[in-house]
Amino acid sequence: xxxxxxxxxxxxxxxxxxxxxxxxxxxxxxxxxxxxxxxxxxxxxxxxxxxxxxxxxxxxxxxxxxxxxxxxxxxxxxxxxxxxxxxxxxxxxxxxxxxxxxxxxxxxxxxxxxxxxxxxxxxxxxxxxxxxxxxxxxxxxxxxxxxxxxxxxxxxxxxxxxxxxxxxxxxxxxxxxxxxxxxxxxxxxxxxxxxxxxxxxxxxxxxxxxxxxxxxxxxxxxxxxxxxxxxxxxxxxxxxxxxxxxxxxxxxxxxxxxxxxxxxxxxxxxxxxxxxxxxxxxxxxxxxxxxxxxxxxxxxxxxxxx
Amino acid sequence: xxxxxxxxxxxxxxxxxxxxxxxxxxxxxxxxxxxxxxxxxxxxxxxxxxxxxxxxxxxxxxxxxxxxxxxxxxxxxxxxxxxxxxxxxxxxxxxxxxxxxxxxxxxxxxxxxxxxxxxxxxxxxxxxxxxxxxxxxxxxxxxxxxxxxxxxxxxxxxxxxxxxxxxxxxxxxxxxxxxxxxxxxxxxxxxxxxxxxxxxxxxxxxxxxxxxxxxxxxxxxxxxxxxxxxxxxxxxxxxxxxxxxxxxxxxxxxxxxxxxxxxxxxxxxxxxxxxxxxxxxxxxxxxxxxxxxxxxxxxxxxxxxx
Numbered sequence: 001x002x003x004x005x006x007x008x009x010x011x012x013x014x015x016x017x018x019x020x021x022x023x024x025x026x027x028x029x030x031x032x033x034x035x036x037x038x039x040x041x042x043x044x045x046x047x048x049x050x051x052x053x054x055x056x057x058x059x060x061x062x063x064x065x066x067x068x069x070x071x072x073x074x075x076x077x078x079x080x081x082x083x084x085x086x087x088x089x090x091x092x093x094x095x096x097x098x099x100x101x102x103x104x105x106x107x108x109x110x111x112x113x114x115x116x117x118x119x120x121x122x123x124x125x126x127x128x129x130x131x132x133x134x135x136x137x138x139x140x141x142x143x144x145x146x147x148x149x150x151x152x153x154x155x156x157x158x159x160x161x162x163x164x165x166x167x168x169x170x171x172x173x174x175x176x177x178x179x180x181x182x183x184x185x186x187x188x189x190x191x192x193x194x195x196x197x198x199x200x201x202x203x204x205x206x207x208x209x210x211x212x213x214x215x216x217x218x219x220x221x222x223x224x225x226x227x228x229x230x231x232x233x234x235x236x237x238x239x240x241x242x243x244x245x246x247x248x249x250x251x252x253x254x255x256x257x258x259x260x261x262x263x264x265x266x267x268x269x270x271x272x273x274x275x276x277x278x279x280x281x282x283x284x285x286x287x288x289x290x291x292x293x294x295x296x297x298x299x300x301x302x303x304x305x306x
Numbered sequence: 307x308x309x310x311x312x313x314x315x316x317x318x319x320x321x322x323x324x325x326x327x328x329x330x331x332x333x334x335x336x337x338x339x340x341x342x343x344x345x346x347x348x349x350x351x352x353x354x355x356x357x358x359x360x361x362x363x364x365x366x367x368x369x370x371x372x373x374x375x376x377x378x379x380x381x382x383x384x385x386x387x388x389x390x391x392x393x394x395x396x397x398x399x400x401x402x403x404x405x406x407x408x409x410x411x412x413x414x415x416x417x418x419x420x421x422x423x424x425x426x427x428x429x430x431x432x433x434x435x436x437x438x439x440x441x442x443x444x445x446x447x448x449x450x451x452x453x454x455x456x457x458x459x460x461x462x463x464x465x466x467x468x469x470x471x472x473x474x475x476x477x478x479x480x481x482x483x484x485x486x487x488x489x490x491x492x493x494x495x496x497x498x499x500x501x502x503x504x505x506x507x508x509x510x511x512x513x514x515x516x517x518x519x520x521x522x523x524x525x526x527x528x529x530x531x532x533x534x535x536x537x538x539x540x541x542x543x544x545x546x547x548x549x550x551x552x553x554x555x556x557x558x559x560x561x562x563x564x565x566x567x568x569x570x571x572x573x574x575x576x577x578x579x580x581x582x583x584x585x586x587x588x589x590x591x592x593x594x595x596x597x598x599x600x601x602x603x604x605x606x607x608x609x610x611x612x
Contacts, residue, residue, distance in 0.1 A: 057484065124538060139481060142489035175445060175530040178363065183448035183527040205531055206538035221489040222528055224481040225511055229532055232430060232512035233539045 001028040001054050001072040002092020004261045010091065011036040011046075013267025018044050020268065022275045025085055027051050027076040051075035061096035065103060073097060077104035080253045086278035087254035089245060089270050091262045094139050097255060098248060106252045108287045114250030115152050116140045116220065116257060117159050118227050121234055125211035133208055134160050134168075134215045138246050139224035139257075146188035149217045150196065155249040156215035157198050158289035162282050170196065171203030171213035173222060178202065185219065193217070245270035247277065249286070254278050307334040307360050307378040308398020310567045316397065317342040317352075319573025324350050326574065328581045331391055333357050333382040357381035367402035371409060379403060383410035386559045392584035393560035395551060395576050397568045400445050403561060404554060412558045414593045420556030421458050421526065422446045422563060423465050424533050427540055431517035439514055440466050440474075440521045444552050445530035445563075452494035455523045456502065461555040462521035463504050464595035468588050476502065477509030477519035479528060484508065491525065499523070551576035553583065555592070560584050 001007055007028055014024040015037075026033050030050035037046055051072040055064045065074050073092055077100040079085040088105070090097040098114060107114060115137035122131050136156040137144060144152075153170045160168035172190055174182040179190060181202055193199045200213050205226065208216045218226070227246075245256040245266075254277040258270040277283070307313055313334055320330040321343075332339050336356035343352055357378040361370050371380050379398055383406040385391040394411070396403040404420060413420060421443035428437050442462040443450060450458075459476045466474035478496055480488040485496060487508055499505045506519050511532065514522045524532070533552075551562040551572075560583040564576040583589070 058486075124541075142481065142492070173531065175448065175527060175534070180364075183525075186448070186527065205535040209535070209538050219489075221481060221492065222531055225479065225528055226531060226535060228481070229511040229515070229535045230539065232515050233536065235430075 001051075002090050002096065002260075003258070004091075005263075006091065007033055007036055009262060009264050009267055011040060012264035013262070013271060014046050015040055015042060015044055016264055016268035017271035017275075018046055020272055022268075022271050023047075024271055025049055025076075025079060027079065028054075028072040049075060049079065055092070055096045061093060062099040062102075065096065065099045071100070073100040074104060077101050077255075080255075081105045087256065087274035089256045089258060089267070089274045091258040091260055091267060091270075093260070094248075094257050097257050098140055101248060101251045101253075101255045105255065107250050108252050108283070108290055110290050111155070111250035112151060113148070114140060114248045114255075115148075115155060116223070116246045117156060117249040118223075118246035120208065120216070120227060120230060122209055122211035123234065124206065124209040131211070132163075133211060133213060134163070135208075135223055135227060136215065136217050136249060137220040137223050138227045139220050140248065142219065142221035142224070144219040146185050147192045149189045149219075150192050151250075152217040153193055153196055153199065153215065154290055155286070156217060158286045159247070159249055160214040161289060162280075162285050165214045168198055168214040169200040169212075170198045170215040170217060171200050171207065173208065173216050173218035173226065174202035174204065176202060177204055177207065189217075245273055250290075252283065252287075254283055307357075308396050308402065308566075309564070310397075311569075312397065313339055313342055315568060315570050315573055317346060318570035319568070319577060320352050321346055321350055322570055322574035323577035323581075324352055326578055328574075328577050329353075330577055331355055331382075331385060333385065334360075334378040355381060355385065361398070361402045367399060368405040368408075371402065371405045377406070379406040380410060383407050383561075386561075387411045393562065393580035395562045395564060395573070395580045397564040397566055397573060397576075399566070400554075400563050403563050404446055407554060407557045407559075407561045411561065413556050414558050414589070414596055416596050417461070417556035418457060419454070420446060420554045420561075421454075421461060422529070422552045423462060423555040424529075424552035426514065426522070426533060426536060428515055428517035429540065430512065430515040437517070438469075439517055439519060440469070441514075441529055441533060442521065442523050442555060443526040443529050444533045445526045446554065448525065448527035448530070450525040452491050453498045455495045455525075456498050457556075458523040459499060459502055459505065459521065460596055461592070462523060464592045465553070465555055465588075466520040467595060468586075468591050471520045474504055474520040475506040475518075476504045476521040476523060477506050477513070479514065479522050479524035479532065480508035480510065482508060483510055483513065495523075551579055556596075558589065558593075560589055 025047040053071040081104040118138035120135040136152040157168040245258040248255040331353040359377040424444035426441040442458040463474040554561040
C-alpha cells in the first residue's frame with residue numbers, strides 16, 4: 001500500500017516478478033488488491049494477506065505503528081519475522097519500513113540502528129574496475145551522530161564483502177580529500193573512523209563516482225541527496241534506474257526499500273533482488289561479519305546480546 | 307598562487323583572458339610569475355604585483371591571514387578594495403578567499419557572512435525553460451545555522467534577479483518535497499524560510515536539476531556535495547565545466563572562486579566572468595536588492611549599519 005502509485009504498481013510489479021519465478025505475497029486491503037489483480041487478469045495467482053490499516057503521510061511512523069498492528073507494512077514485516085516470507089520489499093516511506101522492521105524483525109547483534117545501504121553507480125570508474133560503490137546511509141537517519149558512521153562502515157564493508165570485494169576500502173564522503181576538511185560532523189566522523197583498518201580517508205563525490213572506494217559512509221541526509229542526484233542525472237530515457245531497491249543494513253532479515261515512484265519494472269527488479277538476497281543467505285553472512293569474534297574459552301552467555 | 311597547478315595554470319589562464327580583452331593583474335611571487343610568463347612568451351604584457359607570502363594547506367586561513375599581510379590572496383583582495391582591480395579571482399581554497407575578502411573588501415550592508423553562489427546546471431529541465439539554478443551556499447560555510455538560509459535565500463534571489471529572473475522562486479534542498487521532511491536542520495530552515503514570499507518549499511535533487519526553482523538554498527557542506535556531484539557527472543570529455551567559477555555572494559566587490567584543479571581555459575573563463583560581473587555593476591545591484599528599504603522620513607543615521 002506504500003508508494004506514489006499504490007497499489008497499482010505494486011500489483012503489476014508482483015505479477016512481473018511472479019512471471020520471473022519469484023513467489024510474492026501482497027499485503028494490504030484485500031478487496032482492493034484482488035480488484036487490481038483481476039484487472040491485470042493474467043490468471044496468475046498471487047497470494048494476498050489482508051491488512052486494513054495504513055500509515056498516513058502526516059503521521060510519525062514509529063509512533064503510528066506502535067498502535068497500528070494491522071498496518072500493511074507492519075503485517076508484511078511480521079510475515080518475514082514469522083518465516084512465512086523470506087524478505088520484505090516496500091515502496092512506502094523508509095521511516096515506516098524501518099519502524100516496522102524494528103518492531104517485528106529486529107536487528108542483527110551489535111547493530112544499534114539499521115542504515116540504508118544503496119548500490120551507487122560508478123560511471124567515472126576506469127575501464128576494467130568493478131562497478132558500484134556501497135553507500136551507507138542512503139536515507140534511514142537524517143540526523144545521525146558522527147560516531148554512528150563507524151557502524152555504517154562495518155555494515156557497508158560487510159555488504160561489500162558479501163558482494164565479493166576481498167578487502168573493502170571505506171571512504172568518508174567529504175568536500176575535500178585532505179584530512180581536516182569539511183563540517184564539524186565530517187571532522188568528528190573522520191576521527192571516529194580513523195581506528196578502522198579499512199578506512200581510506202575522505203573521498204569527494206568525483207572519487208566516489210570513480211569507484212576509488214568500495215564503501216562510502218555519510219549521514220542519511222547527505223547520502224540521500226547524493227543518491228538522488230546521481231539517480232536523477234543517470235536516469236536513462238526508458239526510466240531504468242539500476243537495481244530498483246536499497247537494503248536496510250542491520251535488520252535481522254532482508255528488508256529492501258524501493259523508490260516511492262517506482263514503476264512496475266523497478267518493483268519487479270526489487271522483488272527479484274530481495275529473493276536473491278534471501279536465497280544467498282546474505283543476512284546470515286552479514287551477521288557473521290558484524291558479530292564481534294567470540295573469545296576463545298569465553299562462556300556462551302557472555303556473547304549473547306553482545 | 308592558489309590551486310593545484312599554481313602558478314602555471316593561472317599564468318596560462320591570464321594570458322588567454324588578456325587575449326580575449328580582459329586586463330589581468332597576477333599577484334604572487336614576482337620572479338616565479340615572470341619566469342612562467344617568459345616561458346609562455348607570447349610577448350603579451352601582464353601586470354604582476356609581488357606578494358611573497360602564501361597561506362599553507364595546513365593553516366587556518368582566517369588566523370594565518372591576520373598576520374600574513376603579504377599573502378598573495380590578501381594582496382589581491384586589497385587591490386580590489388583600493389579600486390586598482392575590479393574583481394578578485396582565486397583557484398585557492400574558498401576559506402582563504404573568503405577570509406581575505408572579509409579582511410580587505412568587506413561585506414554588503416545587512417550581510418552577516420558571504421556564501422558561495424554557484425550556477426548549477428539544470429540538464430533535466432523541460433525544453434524552452436531557462437537553464438541554470440543559483441545554488442547557495444555552494445561551499446563557504448559547512449557548519450551554517452538553519453536561519454542563515456534566510457540570508458542565502460535573499461542573496462540568491464538578488465543574484466537570480468540580476469541574471470534576469472523576474473520573480474525568483476527559492477527552494478530548500480531536501481530529501482522529500484513535502485513539508486516536515488528531512489533532518490532537524492532542514493526542518494528548522496523550512497520554518498525560518500516560511501515567512502519569505504519567494505519561498506517555494508522543499509525541492510529534491512531531481513527538482514533542482516529540472517529547474518523547478520530559480521534558487522536552491524542549503525548548508526555549505528550539502529551544497530558543495532551537490533555541486534561536485536553534478537559537475538563530476540556532467541563532465542564532458544574535453545573537460546569543460548560551465549562558467550568556471552562561483553561567486554562569493556555578500557562581498558562588497560566581485561569575488562569569484564574557481565576550482566582548485568581549474569585548467570587554463572576554465573581560469574580564463576573565470577576571469578572573463580569576473581570582468582563581466584564588474585562591468586555590469588552586479589554587486590551594486592545586489593546591494594540595492596539586499597538593503598532593507600529605507601523608511602520614509604526616517605533619519606539617515608538609523609539606516610547606517612543596518
